[in-house]
Amino acid sequence: MFLQTSTRxxxxxxxxxxxxxxxxxxxxxxVTNTKSPIIVWLRRDLRLTDNPSLHFATTEKRPIxxxxxxxxxxxAWQIGAASCWWLHHSLGALTASVEKAxxxxxxxxxxxxxxxxxxxxxxxxxxxxxxxxxxPAAIESDSNLKRHLLKKGIDVKSFAGNxxxxxxxxxxxxxxxxxxxxxxxxxxxxxxxxALTRSVKKLDQCISLPDHETSLEELALLPTIAxxxxxxxxxxxxxxxxxxxxxxxxxxxxSDYQTARDLPSVQGTSRLSPHLAFxxxxxxxxxxxxxxxxxxxxxxxxxxTETFLREIGWREFAHHLIYHFPHTTDxxxxxxxxxxxxxxxxxxxxxxxxxGDTGIPLVDAGMRQLWQTGWMxxxxxxxxxxxxxxxxxxxxxxxxxxxxDTLVDADLASNSMGWQWVAGSGADAAPYFxxxxxxxxGERFDPEGTYVRTWVPxxxxxxxxxxxxxxxxxxxxxxxxxxxxxETYPEPIVELSxxxxxxLERFEKIKQPK
DNA sequence: TGAAATGTTGGGGCG
DNA sequence: ACGCCCCAACATTTC
Numbered sequence: 409m410f411l412q413t414s415t416r417x418x419x420x421x422x423x424x425x426x427x428x429x430x431x432x433x434x435x436x437x438x439v440t441n442t443k444s445p446i447i448v449w450l451r452r453d454l455r456l457t458d459n460p461s462l463h464f465a466t467t468e469k470r471p472i473x474x475x476x477x478x479x480x481x482x483x484a485w486q487i488g489a490a491s492c493w494w495l496h497h498s499l500g501a502l503t504a505s506v507e508k509a510x511x512x513x514x515x516x517x518x519x520x521x522x523x524x525x526x527x528x529x530x531x532x533x534x535x536x537x538x539x540x541x542x543x544p545a546a547i548e549s550d551s552n553l554k555r556h557l558l559k560k561g562i563d564v565k566s567f568a569g570n571x572x573x574x575x576x577x578x579x580x581x582x583x584x585x586x587x588x589x590x591x592x593x594x595x596x597x598x599x600x601x602x603a604l605t606r607s608v609k610k611l612d613q614c615i616s617l618p619d620h621e622t623s624l625e626e627l628a629l630l631p632t633i634a635x636x637x638x639x640x641x642x643x644x645x646x647x648x649x650x651x652x653x654x655x656x657x658x659x660x661x662x663s664d665y666q667t668a669r670d671l672p673s674v675q676g677t678s679r680l681s682p683h684l685a686f687x688x689x690x691x692x693x694x695x696x697x698x699x700x701x702x703x704x705x706x707x708x709x710x711x712x713t714e715t716f717l718r719e720i721g722w723r724e725f726a727h728h729l730i731y732h733f734p735h736t737t738d739x740x741x742x743x744x745x746x747x748x749x750x751x752x753x754x755x756x757x758x759x760x761x762x763x764g765d766t767g768i769p770l771v772d773a774g775m776r777q778l779w780q781t782g783w784m785x786x787x788x789x790x791x792x793x794x795x796x797x798x799x800x801x802x803x804x805x806x807x808x809x810x811x812x813d814t815l816v817d818a819d820l821a822s823n824s825m826g827w828q829w830v831a832g833s834g835a836d837a838a839p840y841f842x843x844x845x846x847x848x849x850g851e852r853f854d855p856e857g858t859y860v861r862t863w864v865p866x867x868x869x870x871x872x873x874x875x876x877x878x879x880x881x882x883x884x885x886x887x888x889x890x891x892x893x894x895e896t897y898p899e900p901i902v903e904l905s906x907x908x909x910x911x912l913e914r915f916e917k918i919k920q921p922k
Numbered sequence: 923t924g925a926a927a928t929g930t931t932g933g934g935g936c937g
Numbered sequence: 938a939c940g941c942c943c944c945a946a947c948a949t950t951t952c
Contacts, residue, residue, distance in 0.1 A: 670923090786923090787923080790923065794924090829923085838923070838924085839924090839952090840952090841924080841925085841951085841952045842923085842924050842925085842952095843924070843925070843952095844923095844924065844925085845924075845925060845926090848924080848925070849924085905926095908925080908926095909952095912952060915952095916952080
């Protein structure tokens with residue numbers, strides 16, 4: 409057995425440890441050679457700031473095996489393609505910052521259980537630490553793993569890393585978990601947030617395992633087709649990018665957040681979602697930073713700030729829901745929707761929705777923004793979702809699965825909650841009769857048509873009066889804009905008014921009391 | 923974090 | 938001057 413540090417950091421000293429040979433930086437030898445290593449298993453917590461399991465390990469004064477395991481065995485809701493792109497770059501960024509802290513990140517591949525067992529055997533580690541996850545599949549595999557490792561005499565330490573409150577902390581004693589956001593939010597404001605842990609600056613106890621590790625490239629996370637080409641223009645995965653977005657939010661975006669966050673043509677949102685999804689930044693760090701800025705009067709204590717904090721609260725609520733109602737990743741929370749008459753999928757129709765070829769400008773703009781950047785503005789997500797679920801009558805899971813594969817911020821808790829909200833079957837859901845009209849939404853939130861023109865250039869020459877509904881334009885207006893409906897841009901995939909009424913009738917039938 | 927239908931009000935044109 | 942109608946603008950109700 410042979411363990412060594414990354415060669416980039418020079419000094420290599422081979423020593424005889426108790427049960428193993430260890431190569432590590434010389435100055436930590438006196439501390440490390442008598443103690444068993446601790447494995448820090450990173451998952452959706454790819455950061456050094458406020459990372460409780462990592463912080464715990466650094467306080468232990470013994471060798472650390474800092475490991476990310478890419479387990480691509482086939483499971484439900486396995487990481488999607490856009491998320492893989494993000495993960496690749498996030499791991500790259502983390503590797504660099506870990507090395508800057510004189511540490512080393514081990515990239516490993518294989519079945520999690522096998523990899524961890526091999527690591528334990530190889531290094532003599534007697535402890536493993538991780539930050540908890542709350543998705544049903546993760547909970548199941550984590551608890552199986554924990555039981556298995558405890559039986560083998562390994563100490564397993566799990567931490568609360570990715571939420572301000574554990575899902576079971578915000579709860580009325582003896583009652584059902586919250587299903588309504590405002591009630592949840594009020595209660596969570598009264599519940600003390602989990603504390604921040606100190607940022608990790610030095611990781612020189614890290615050891616490496618050259619016989620086991622793989623390179624980032626070997627993880628093969630990047631798409632094989634030239635699809636994500638435009639992603640880097642929009643994103644900087646990693647902790648530094650996350651902090652940069654938070655800084656921009658506090659310095660500029662937040663002052664007009666309440667209004668601007670609804671305008672898809674404006675950079676009015678925080679754009680923190682993918683960073684949060686991969687745990688490159690913690691919600692506690694975000695809240696603490698906002699609080700600090702408030703104290704220093706750098707931002708105003710107004711509705712803008714409150715609205716933003718509430719959005720962080722929605723993320724917490726989504727995790728609360730997925731923890732207490734784990735079936736909601738696939739099945740409706742509201743039982744009445746079990747037998748809802750979703751329409752049979754026509755592959756061509758579904759594909760036109762996916763590709764942004766519906767002939768409804770705001771929908772097409774959103775779906776193309778998603779495809780080209782891995783992200784879609786939240787207001788537009790509601791609009792495209794409403795079209796799929798209400799006007800086209802397709803099961804919300806079709807939308808959830810597409811988003812899951814194409815969003816860089818894909819998060820099972822938020823995705824499931826969001827789609828069930830749109831469908832009306834979830835917690836605090838939109839009432840069944842709430843059907844978004846993409847034309848009306850365009851006129852209200854993209855009045856100049858700027859957003860549509862960006863993503864649907866073939867109709868860009870239409871004036872703002874027609875840009876959201878080209879089918880209402882006159883022959884003259886169309887020809888002046890160089891559009892031939894049905895050729896250069898499609899006729900609408902569905903007639904909005906009639907399909908709305910039909911949807912209302914379908915939903916009406918299941919609305920009898922629970 | 924809805925849209926459309928329906929109801930109400932008030933100004934202005936007009937006989 | 939007055940009543941009537943039209944309709945835009947806004948409010949309320951309904952799905």
